[in-house]
Amino acid sequence: MAFLKGKYGVLLAIAIIVLILPVAFPSNYYFRIATLVWISALAVIGLNLLMGYAGQVSLGHAGFFGMGAYAVAVGPTHLGIPPVASALLGAASAGLLAFVVGRPILKLRGHYLAVATLGMGILVAMVLNNEAQWTGGPDGMPVSRLVLFGFKVKGPVMWYWITAGFLFVGAWLALNLVDSPLGRALRALHDSETAARVGGIDVARHKLIVFVISAVYAAVAGSLLAFFDGLVTPNTAGFLHSIQLVTMVVLGGMGSILGSLVGAAVLVTLPQALTVFHDYEHLMLGLMMMLFMIFLRRGIVPTLRDRIAGRVQ
Amino acid sequence: MNAVLEVKDIGIDFGGVRAVDEVSFEIRPGQIFSIIGPNGAGKTTMFNLISGVYTPSRGAVKLAGEDVTGLPPHRLARLGLSRTFQNLQVYFRMTAVENVMVGRHIHEHVGITAQLFNLPSVRAQNRASRQKAMELLDFVGLADKADEPAGSLPYGALKRLEIARSLALGPKLLLLDEPAAGCNAVETEEIDGLIQEIAKSGVTVALVEHDMRLVMKISDRILVLDYGRKLIEGTATEVRNDPEVIAAYLGAHGQTEAARADH
Ligand SMILES: Nc1ncnc2c1ncn2[C@@H]1O[C@H](COP(=O)(O)OP(=O)(O)O)[C@@H](O)[C@H]1O
Ligand SMILES: [Mg+2]
Numbered sequence: 001m002a003f004l005k006g007k008y009g010v011l012l013a014i015a016i017i018v019l020i021l022p023v024a025f026p027s028n029y030y031f032r033i034a035t036l037v038w039i040s041a042l043a044v045i046g047l048n049l050l051m052g053y054a055g056q057v058s059l060g061h062a063g064f065f066g067m068g069a070y071a072v073a074v075g076p077t078h079l080g081i082p083p084v085a086s087a088l089l090g091a092a093s094a095g096l097l098a099f100v101v102g103r104p105i106l107k108l109r110g111h112y113l114a115v116a117t118l119g120m121g122i123l124v125a126m127v128l129n130n131e132a133q134w135t136g137g138p139d140g141m142p143v144s145r146l147v148l149f150g151f152k153v154k155g156p157v158m159w160y161w162i163t164a165g166f167l168f169v170g171a172w173l174a175l176n177l178v179d180s181p182l183g184r185a186l187r188a189l190h191d192s193e194t195a196a197r198v199g200g201i202d203v204a205r206h207k208l209i210v211f212v213i214s215a216v217y218a219a220v221a222g223s224l225l226a227f228f229d230g231l232v233t234p235n236t237a238g239f240l241h242s243i244q245l246v247t248m249v250v251l252g253g254m255g256s257i258l259g260s261l262v263g264a265a266v267l268v269t270l271p272q273a274l275t276v277f278h279d280y281e282h283l284m285l286g287l288m289m290m291l292f293m294i295f296l297r298r299g300i301v302p303t304l305r306d307r308i309a310g311r312v313q
Numbered sequence: 314m315n316a317v318l319e320v321k322d323i324g325i326d327f328g329g330v331r332a333v334d335e336v337s338f339e340i341r342p343g344q345i346f347s348i349i350g351p352n353g354a355g356k357t358t359m360f361n362l363i364s365g366v367y368t369p370s371r372g373a374v375k376l377a378g379e380d381v382t383g384l385p386p387h388r389l390a391r392l393g394l395s396r397t398f399q400n401l402q403v404y405f406r407m408t409a410v411e412n413v414m415v416g417r418h419i420h421e422h423v424g425i426t427a428q429l430f431n432l433p434s435v436r437a438q439n440r441a442s443r444q445k446a447m448e449l450l451d452f453v454g455l456a457d458k459a460d461e462p463a464g465s466l467p468y469g470a471l472k473r474l475e476i477a478r479s480l481a482l483g484p485k486l487l488l489l490d491e492p493a494a495g496c497n498a499v500e501t502e503e504i505d506g507l508i509q510e511i512a513k514s515g516v517t518v519a520l521v522e523h524d525m526r527l528v529m530k531i532s533d534r535i536l537v538l539d540y541g542r543k544l545i546e547g548t549a550t551e552v553r554n555d556p557e558v559i560a561a562y563l564g565a566h567g568q569t570e571a572a573r574a575d576h
Contacts, residue, residue, distance in 0.1 A: 173429045173430070176428065176429055176430065176431040176435075177428055177429055179431075179439065180423070180428035180429075180431070180435055180439070181417075181418065181421035181423060181428065181435075181438060181439075181442070182425060182428050183428070184407070184411060184414055184415050184418075185415065185418055187404065187406065187407055187411075188404045188407065188412075188415040190404075190406070191403070191404040191405050191406055191407070192402040192403070192404060194366060194386075194398070194402055195398065195402035195403070195404070195478075196415070197365075197366070197385065197386040197387050197390075198364055198365075198366065198386045198387075198389075198390060198395070198396055199387075199390060199395075199415055199416055199418055199419075199478070199482060200387050200390030200391055200418045200419035200482060201387055201415075201418050202387045203387070209425060255406070
């Protein structure tokens, strides 16, 4: 499994998973779940760039996700903007918001940054909840079907391939970034801000760049989910969703792109699998998450990779 | 010739403590300029003031004649200032060679979009940075550890890794804060050699070091700090024979050490 370490190893692994799964899928239901995994994984990869590589936490990323989702709902319905252009606008708005709020709040560290980003997420969710004439309020609003070149995009199978394509490209871009001057600077400031500064890195600027990039990832994922579901609700931007995204990063492995996919897969599929426990479903989910963290502390992928490489923890 | 560094009446307070107080000195190009003094004398604080990690409460810092007082560290780096840390500041989760590659940051000029798409310009940049980093790892004797995580290297290797990283910036002035602290005799010897080679290559060096024998041997000028104040600045001989230094710092033990270094 050592090959999973290199950039192309990770991309190959994702490609194989995406291509092989459909063979084993008995029904559309599975395509639907897998699509949800790919969409979450895309947002998680972006958040992992921020958290796992640059070491900056965000408890408000669902806010950006929600902006992407509502952009493709509100844009075509209320403003007459074509769906794809709406998605691009949503991504740009999320990036802009990240740029504006990132400047002051990324000066904060640790818990303070966590609370500030939490506040930002809550603010977005509140706006989506309250501007009912635009957003449908707490009930949310429908999203019209995506039509590309006169061709209706619909059904879990088609969305499976589209979202898998986005996931693959998102992973490729992230892997590129990690091994570029910018990525090295981010990883450096994670380990020692002082050394990074003295080494000529404009730390504030670099944190801002990765915050904006991760916001755009979340917004694109949000747009995909809205198109796929045909419906948006304020929950997509809610606090609980932000926590889920962070949990996926940590569960899969901070600073691991493949881990982002695994973390998303576990947290999306586990509740489905645990429905057999009926009333104890949530109890089991909580228990399993605790066990994962106790026994695979650094996240599923990094820990397993080291175990398999024979290095003792 | 102009001084590489000019420090004028600099001072900083922490609460009531004057950690550095009214200190002035100049470092000329190509010199090895050492700062000595007992623990807590303010040597590291002086380096933090020069490198912009701390903003001075009073006084001014000039780099190559330009007033740089209060500039942030990343701006000073672009003016050719680099340093190491007494307490290791290594990027532990990165490999040794990546640590040094980060040191090339100010020489890396590629756009964000190019980096996301890994365009040929970025690949060329990565290759160039890695090659330079490998040369420097070779210089400090860590070439065979290039692709190991820095976190797995022994202490002595990390001290040398920091030197390689600080050189990657291509400094005009290099501040070395106890580069051999905690190293054994053999490692100390190796690091001594490195410092002298660095100085020979034309980099001006400011050195904080406890090994008096080394300091007396290789320094062009020595500044003695005591309780944040300048006791004396001069050549090794001047410092060694200064009664105040002998009384306040070197003491009986230091005297014998210094005398031994004479021969
Ligand atoms: N960030 C800081 N906050 C408070 N006191 C400090 C700080 N940095 C240094 N000092 C104090 O300044 C004095 C000089 O410390 P330092 O420069 O580390 O000494 P040296 O490097 O000569 O051993 C000490 O009394 C130390 O406690
Ligand atoms: Mg010190």
